[in-house]
Each structure stands twice: as C-alpha cells, then as structure tokens.
Amino acid sequence: MSKKLIVSVAVIWALVVAGAIGIGVIVLTGDDDGGDDKADRDTSATDGASREPDNRTLEDFYDQDISWKACGEDECGTIEVPIDYQDPGAGSIQLAVERRKASGDRIGSLVVNPGGPGAGGTYLAEQADGYFAEPLLAAYDIVGFDPRGTGDSSPVDCLTDDELDAWVAADPDPDTPEEVEEGKENSEEFWSGCEAKSADVAGHVSTVEAARDMDVLRAALGEDKLDYLGFSYGTRLGATYAELYPDKTGRLVLDGAIDPSLSAREGSLSQAGGFETALRSYVKDCVDGGGCFLGDSVDAGIATIKDLIDSIDKKPLPTKDPEGRELTVGLAFYGLITPLYSEDNWTYLDDGLKKALDGDGSTLLQLSDFYGSREGGKYVDNSLEAISVINCLDDPWSITTDEVPDQFADFEKASPTFGKVFAWGLTTCHGIPFTSTDEPDLKIDGSGAAPIVVLGTTRDPATPYEEAVAMAEQLESGVLVSRDGDGHTAYNKGNDCVDDAVHGYLIDGKVPEDGLKC
Template identity: 80%
Template structure:
C-alpha cells in the first residue's frame, strides 16, 4: 500500500486522546519522497539564533530567498522565539510554494492540520490536495509551523522510546498498565524539556498565528488568503482574532469549536469517532454478507471483542523488526481509515486479517498514522501535537480521577469512550507554560467574510463544532457537506468545490447555510 494510495486527511486540534502518556496523535498525508526529520534526530535540528536586539518590524521587513526544491521553491522565514521579546532570539521556519499554473491572483497560505503536521508537504502535494482551478489561480504556500517538521522541531523521545509509547495500551485496565502509562507520561514530558530547550515553551497556536502574519508580509501580500484544514481552522480563526484587518479570503474546512475545553473537545471527538465507526459498519451491513455481523450492534461487538483479544495477546504481523500488533497499535490502525470513506476497504482488509490472527495490515495503518517508515519516524508529529495542544490548554486530571469520567465518555462512545477518558491525563506534567495570550477568546470581529465548512459525519472534527465556529466568528458563513470522512473540500462533491472556488478565486461569498 503506497502513501499515494491511502487517502487520508489530518486530525483536529484535539486529536486522539490516548492513555496517560500518548495524549494526542496525528494523521497526516506525506508524499513518497518525504525528507522529514525523525524524532531520533530532531533534537539536533532545533536551530535558534541568540539575542540580537532586533525589533518586530525587522522581522516584518525580511524577504524570502527562494531556491529550487524538486518542482517547487523552498525558503526559510525568520521569526522571534518569543513575540513578547522579539530581540531575544529567533528560529527559522521552513516554507515551500508551488507556483500558480495560470493567471495568478496571489499567494494562498495553507495548513493541513494536526497540530504537528508539516505544512510544506501540503505544497509539495498540492496537486493532491487542491483542484486544478485553485492551483491555477494561486501560489500554494505551505509552511511547517514552529515546533514541527523542519521549523525548530520539538523533540521528546528517541524513535525506540516512541515505538513503545505508541504501542502502549490506550485503556489501561490493570494496576501494572496504569503504572506503565504514568511512567510513559513522565518520560515523555521529561524528554520534551531536556531535548527541546526554549522552543518547547513557544509553539502555541497564538505564536504560530503571529508567524503567519510575518509570512504574509514576507510574501508581499497586503492581506492573508488562507485555506486551513482541521486544526488549521483553529489556526486561521486565531489569526482572524489577532489580525482581523489582514484577513483576505479565508476558508476553514473541518472546523473545530475554539471555545471548547480540552475535556469537552475530547467528548466531542469520542462521539465523532463512534458515529464514523457506526457509519462504516452500517455500510458493510447494507452491502450484504458483512464479515463483521448482520447488524451495526453485532459489528461493534465483533470489533470490541477483537480489541479485547489483542489486549490479552498481541497478534503476529510478520514485521521484519519482529513487532507484534499490540492493542495500542490496533487502535491506531482502526481509527485511521475512518478519516475517509475511500479508506474503508483498507479497514476491511485489516479487520478481516486480524480476525484470522494476522495483524499486518492494521500495523501498516498504525505506522502510517504515526509517520513511521522503514523503522524510523519521518517527522516529529506525534510529539509536536502533544506539546502544542497542552501548551494551548494544559488542563488535565490524574489517573486516579479517570474512572469518574467513564460513564459520560462511554455514553458518548461505547466503543472508544474509555480511551478518550484516559486521554484526559495527557497534559499531566507538562513543563512548559504559554506566555503569549494563553486565554485568547475568538470572535474575529472586524474580519472580512470567512467561509467555514463542516461534514455531517466527520469523525475528528464533528459537524457540531463547525456550526459552533461559524456562530462564534462574526463574519462567518457556514457551508455543510452531507457525507462521511474528515473535511469537505476535494471529496468528489462538486457543490462544495464550486462554492470554495467561487469564494477563493472570484471572491463570491457563499450563502450562509448552503448544504451540499
């Protein structure tokens, strides 16, 4: 199965909440020619420049020097480590653009989500993410947000330690597993502090949004035209709050509710994945002869029994490194294909094999989830997502408090509820504290019209969150895709695509409440 064949989108800001330590995960699309840095190396790639007394205006006055990288152009953008003290050091952000193929309107800055996904890949794979009409009109500009990819990446664990971290049980149900989860969390945050340095405390969404305005200026644009997916919608909404007068044409697809607490966000996503799993099983049943059972309830029981069996005894995979499919890896392998209906056949294959004792396909899907290839991690997304999310909202509970949350989470998701409840411990022990407007409230007052898109059975960013974002942003209009999978654009829905193109290319704001 190639990266090109497996069609996935990226996870929302709340991501997947895992047992005690794993906290939050990421799904992202990477090209086959990825040259990202793995977590083993990331600690050596954080490049910072010391105090130099520069003002913020000095950063705004810079120009990007572009060089060829494959068929695109690449460059770097220098930004302050700390916007409250811009003269006290800087970092460089990786930037990549694919030039417009037709009559150019300007630059369209894009973000694929995560948080933690390297946005340069979105430009590298622009022909996959965006339709011809959009690529003809805009230079597609992707950047690795601070702390991710090649932009002063945070680092927390070696690749070997990250393997164990991901494979751990996301729903520890014995004292020994709870102890392991607690120790995993402690190792993760101790490692983040030791391996990431000062940048670890300055990778918040607010700071990334400020970086986007420096990027806007360096691109020579008076206003920011922007297309953000999943977590990228939170990043875009934050930009609209900080720089409302600089908002140009902004589309936010797979929108999150920026007002949700970490706990409420976890509840929302638990419900979203339950809805997506039930939709997948219903489709299987409707097709006849479903291998999972003759009803949705029967299918859910088959999957829950399978996971319980893997928890008791991991499955062999034939992996050349000798790895078995643990219940943690099985969870990732099950979750990932729910992001796109196009990926359901891979889930069919993975589950059918697992039911026969072969965990190879689910392991492959889990590795794709974590950007693991050929025995190493090609980026630091699994680490960055935890640091960014917990810096934005450090709230957490202790392991002793988790059982008190089971009932509410199991009501939201009978299949995944306990996993998401354990995820509430994820930020316990974070050594960093956000210093740049950590309590920012978002309404985007004064911004130009913003297009918010939501999909009715989106697992990672449930539709209700798109409705909430559209209500909170004063200038927003809501566009709805009735369908399965994560995000709405470029999913074979011409009504959605036409509305996006009319807005971003022609400036025609869609009717609020448009449903496709």
C-alpha cells in the same frame, strides 16, 4: 505487495490521539531499514536559528524577504521569526516555507495548513496536485509552511524512536494497576524528555504564536492581506489569525472546523462521539452491502470489533513485520481509527479487520505505522510529539489517573466503543513543564474580519459537524457550508457543490450562501 492508502488532511485534535495524517497517496510497506533515533532527520531549516539575544524589534522581522531556491517543481525558503513575540529581541528561529507557483493567471498567495497540530505543512505545496483542484492551482501560489515546533521548523523532540514505539504500543485503556503505572511513567518520561531536549522552543509553540508567524509570512510574501485555506486544527489556527489580525484577514476558508470555545474535556468528548459515528457508518455500509464479515447488524458488527480489540489486549497478534513486532492493543487502536478519515480507505480497514480476525495483525500494524509517520523502522517526523506539546500549551488542563474512572460514564455515553480511551487521554497534559506566555486565554470571534467560510462534514470523525456549526456561529463573519458525507474535511472530495463554493470565494470573492447544504 504494497498498498496505496488515501487519507484525509492532517488531523487529530484530541489530546488522546498523538499523531497526524496527510491526504494523498502513500505506499504502505515495511521493508526499509532505518535507524533507532531521530538524529538523522532533516532539520536544515533550523541550522541558522539563533537563540541568542540580538535586540531586534518586531518591525525587523516584518522587514524581510524570502530567498527562494528551486526544490523539485517548487521553490523553498525560510523566514525568521522571534522565539518569543513578547520579547522579540530574545532570539529567533527559522520556519521552512515551500511555494508551488500559480499555473495560470495569478491573483496572489494562498497560505495553507494541513492540521494536526504537529503536522508540517510544506508537503501541501510539494504535493499540491493531489490536495487542491486545478482552479486553485491556476489562480494562487500555494504556500505551505512548517509551523514552529514541527517538520523542519525547530521541531520539538521529546523521545527516541524506541521510546516512541513503546509509547504508541501501550494500552490506551489501561485495565491493570501495572498498565496504569506504565502510563504514568510514559507521561513523565515524555515531558522530562521535552524539557531536556527542547526547552528553549517547546514553551513557545502555541497556536497564538503560530498565528503571529503567519502574519510575518504574509508580509514576507508581499501580501497586504492573508488568503488562507486551513484544514482540521488548521481551522483553529486560521480563526486565531482572524482574531489577532482582523484588518489583515483576506479570504479565509476553514475546512473540518473545530469549535474554539470547547475546553480540552469538551473537545475530547466531542471527538469521541465523532469517531463512534464514523465507525458505525463504516459498519452500516458493510451491513447494507450484504454478507458483512462483521455481522448482520450494526450492533453485531461493533460487538465483533470490540471483541477483537479485547482479545488483542489479552494477547497481541503476530504480524509479518520484518522487525518482528506484534500488534498490541495500542497499535490496533491506531490501526482501527486511521482508515476512518476517508471513505476511500474503508477497504483497507476491511482487509485489516479480516486478517486480524484470522489471527494476522499485519495490515492494522501498517495502518498504525502510517498514522505515526513510522517508515523503515524509524519515525520520519515529530508529529507524535509536537501534537501533545502544542495542545497542552494551548490548554494545559488535565486530571490525574485516579480521577479518570469518574469520567467513564460521560465518555462511554458519547462513545461506547472508544469512550474509555478518550477518558484516559484527559491525563495527557499532567506534568507539562511549560506555560504559554502569549495570550493563553484568547477568546475568538474574529470581530472586524472579512467573511470567513467554514466547512463541516456531517459524519466527520475527527472534527464533528457540530463543531463547524459552532465555529461559524461564533465567528462574527462566519458563513457555514455543510457537506453531507463521511470522512474528514469537505474540500476536494468529489462534491462539486462544496468545491464551487470554495473556488467562488477564494478566486472570485463571491461569498456563499450562509447555511448552504451540499
């Protein structure tokens, strides 16, 4: 029997976690047949891309209109942007755009981004009814776009589906010389694949360039200023826009905010702690309910989960997967963290852990597949690849495998359960063959921008609450709104206080009280 999984807006900023998750209703199945490679993905938005010099100026890109065509309930189109904003005449790419028109008295366009990085954003418009409350749907055209390098906007490609399977299944905390060597080979294969398949685009998918694309999109939509709602990594994208274009910044809401001042190492430490907090909150809920299958205390429950992961590391679990796959420790890790994004999904984690403790890895495997956008034996998007390329282009810092053990003490202090996994993630960018050419050291304070509302959730696993506090403090016009709760992001999660603050600002221009607690 299939199950429906409700998961929060696309996430996972840390380098160790290479994937993206979207909110909404997803049917978890594993019964469809599929090919082994991504050649059959829809990349129609890139068919008209030109990577030949054409001597256009930046003004030429700003002077374009979107030719909208009906697509289901929505309208779809493309915009053309320079591959390299430092040399606009060197070639261009097309970005996929989708618009859900306002159902009531329209006040403008609201550009939205789900996070990632690596997640396409057109689906936010396609499934707008599930992501946004009625007041926003009535007042705004909801405009989603696939950022450069993702979705149908010249998606970067690095590995075949079979290679991705091996990559995700590998031990994220290698404990033998053979596993360490396998990890090094996987990394080399990944970066060489990116260079061979996507070199013309992969060096130009930085957050700064994506933010510049949003300003071209703003102009193409006919808006004088950008109104924007971004989630998770989308908060970094929005804050970057405010830094680059403060005079064009309209009403910005940044939900599940990332501290833009953190280094890759600091960000990974922060997220390790966030997932530890979320896991302990999940176990506490189980214990408080009485008769918890994991144990009679939080520490006992965490020990049960760690023992289970250790046992899977030694011997993968059988599953009912039609392809005959086993649940490896890598797949178990992703299956474990996926339901932590929303308290609504804890029942699925219950099911996955109960079955795994009984020797059946089927549910955790399904959760891992959902995390990686794997359906019917193939990957339906490139989010697993794009996240690493974008993150590493933004901050290429890394360490070698020999240096990883020196990080264990700090990371295990932040997260006794996940610390070593995140420490190994610090090797992700080692060997990246690309270098950002567009303001790679941009400092963000949004000086001169209109008020920017920053939302943080106290037990957010992927973007810990402290990062929202830091972003609001660093933004000159930042206003912090806090949600006391579990799961990732705050808007449209059943908290009227948060939703009223968001709607009040985006629709009516009423800035919420700084420090509002919901």
